[in-house]
Amino acid sequence: MDMMERLMNLDRRWLYLLVGLAAVIPILAPLNLPVNVSRPVQDLFDRVESLEPGEIIMVSFDYGPSTGPENDPMGDAIILHALARDLRVVVIALYPLGGVTEAREELERCVGDLDPPNGQIASERFPDKVYGRDFIYFGYKDGGLAAMRLMSDNMHEVFPADFYGTPLDEYELGREVQGYDNVAFVMSLATGIIGEWWANLVNAQFGTPVAVGCTAVSAPKYFAYYRAGQMFALLAGLKGAAEYEFLVSQKYPQLAQITDSFIYNAGKGWDVQSVVYSIITLFIIIGNVAFIVERRRQKRGM
Amino acid sequence: MDFGTVAATWLGAFFTLCILSFLYKDNPFFRFAESVFAGVSMGYYIGNTFGQTFVPNLVHPLFTPPAGTPREWILVIPLLLGFLLYTRYIKKVAWVSRFSLAIYVGYYTGVNMMQKLQGEVLPQSADTILSFWRAGTFTNVGEWISLLVVVVGVLSVLVYFFFSAEHKGAIGGVSRLGIWFLMVSFGAAFGYTIMGRISILIGRVIFLINQWLGIGNGGVA
Secondary structure, eight states: OOHHHHHHTOOHHHHHHHHHHHHHHHHHSOOOOOOOOOHHHHHHHHHHHHSOTTOEEEEEEEOOGGGHHHHHHHHHHHHHHHHHTTOEEEEEEOOTTTHHHHHHHHHHHHHOOOOTTTOOOBOSSSTTOBBTTTEEEEEEOTTTHHHHHHHHHOHHHHOSBOTTSOBGGGSHHHHHOSSGGGOSEEEEEESTTHHHHIIIIIIHHHOOOEEEEEOGGGHHHHHHHHHTTSSSEEEEHHHHHHHHHHHHHHHOHHHHHHHHTBSSOHHHHHHHHHHHHHHHHHHHHHHHHHHHHHHHHHHHTO | OOHHHHHHHHHHHHHHHHHHGGGTOOOHHHHHHHHHHHHHHHHHHHHHHIIIIIIIIIIHHHHSOOTTOOOOGGGHHHHHHHHHHGGGGSGGGGGGHHHHHHHHHHHHHHHHHHHHIIIIIHHHHHHHHHHHHHGGGOOSHHHHHHHHHHHHHHHHHHHHTOOSSOSOHHHHHHHHHHHHHHHHHHHHHHHHHHHHHHHHHHHHHHIIIIIISOOSOOOBO
């Protein structure tokens, strides 16, 4: 059996093992590979930089743990960036299988623990920021489209209380946000279709500026919305997350320290992604070459 | 590290390894983890919806409104509609559940029709058409290439899906070009899909190495 035949008959578990090793080694010995920033990501950074201190942004956690490695770093970066710019942040969750937990975890990673009963405490990481005044967590709401539509008319009907059960009217920031008109833009961290709804419902019908941080699987479709101007920015998968994290870390070294303290961040993931992706690409090329050679041999009757 | 965090980390590691064991071959550990995941997901969804939507948006305003706030009697209608859905389990009155379903389907059809047309078909068609008008603002060759790819791609793929004329001659040629564009877009989608799946693997591997085994740089979970 020659080499080509061996390649064609290679047990796929050897490839799994190789991919596994390629995932482990860069974690143990980080490569710190360079990150090139693309236009859709730069647009988000520029928009956040252009806002006046005190303006409000809404971050919607529309994903669950299954896509956490892609969406978590986006959530961390946008919240940290906004707070560093003295913007105010409203966090919501619309994804049923884990959105509410992801939102709370990422918010707590960025600002420090938020303990019940009412979460009305100063942030550990940003001592001048207070829950309810500078950032707030409205919690999760079921219904997706219906909730998004109603939020335009009356935010408090959709979210009568925050995540901890305290009526929104008891918080300065809660009172101020009555609908989409009160936020500068909505950032949806999305898996699947919910990010699309922000563009084709909220942006199209209410004119609210929308940015989306989507999973890589959904990215090709989201680029059409970005191109058509229905989203002003797009973070596509782990690559988009790594680019945005890089921009934020370059401009705000104090935030880079926070991000580096996380067990998982996009920069770390991107190192591994690059190595694994290169190996997979190499094997796709080898597989195709082996297939073409084998087909030619068969044609020649060898 | 408190006991809860340690236990959660070990449980997470155990179930991660159970799922990854499928890469070698199907086995009882994988099936056990799969079943636990399905059950936990369902329980989580029900508990979450009850605590975060049902109670604050229905129970509190209807049954226990805050002092000085009137009861929202209008909510009796969605409550009844919700209960009617469960008549499906009683054979004699199962038909009643159709009223709730009809309202549900009607609402989402109405919302979706407008949403698709106003938020997807029209703006994206308009953007393709208006691409030529934007050409005057282009500053580099890349933008021109991008414009050509989008316009030629959209038109050729539309021709490919136009079945009222036989795909021969010029139409056949354009249709074949459409197939090429479709193949390239499938390739791009596949590449992104691999990227997404690898990201999930990376998340798990980092969890196992840094958090569970404690090798390398630890930090905030």
